[in-house]
Amino acid sequence: MARTKLVVGNWKMNGSRAANAELLAALKAAGPWGAEVAVCPPTVYLADTVLALQGSNVAWGAQDCSAHASGAYTGEVAAAMLSEFGCRYAIVGHSERRALHGESDQLVADKAKAALAHNLTPIVCVGETLAEREAGRTDEVVKRQLSAVIHTLAHCISQVVVAYEPVWAIGTGKTASPDQAQAVHALLRTQLTAATQTAGDMKILYGGSVKADNAAALFALPDVDGGLIGGASLKAADFAAICRAAG
Ligand code: PEP
16 A cells, blocks of 8 residues: 655744744645645644644644653653644654754654654654765664664554654755665665564655755655655745645
């Protein structure tokens, strides 16, 4: 059975109540698409997002979630809280969190576990830096990152979405070539296949400077099941065009 494509917009720390209302209204009007579509606004805007997307096919999620259930973790947001706001997804292990907040492979895996425990689908990001790619370490790095999640989630691994996001392609305008993307996606699927019999049904998204004009070529690759979109998800027309390219 063909995997349905998924396109997720990661707004990062952008937006305002007024700008979001405009963007979400335009998105609602632009759909529906053949692909599943979701947006991940900053957490503080989730309540507005829930209201704005009522009756649309666009789902929503969070950009992160705590590995802890509750307690003295100032500034963190628990998976159960995100679930209360109807989130379907939680991005975990985005390279900005790994690099700027020192998140380890194990912490990312623990966050994925916390998300799953509250019926959120974790979107687990993996990806190498430019230095790692140039040193020929891409495969080793992404396998190590995914391996922590596989070991922590065990048989539940089939419930996650994986996003391959080469760090050097995020927000830089440099996209992995179709060959580069497919090679890593195939590697990740092989690794998942060793862990679960249903790896063939799992979604592996590509992220890193996906735009309206390169989305179709990336989404046509055999192991690319959609995209995690940063900058281009902030403009309704661009994001809608990417969603259209996914089906
Ligand atoms: C991202 O941050 O997940 C991302 C892919 O960003 P961009 O599309 O802007 O490269």
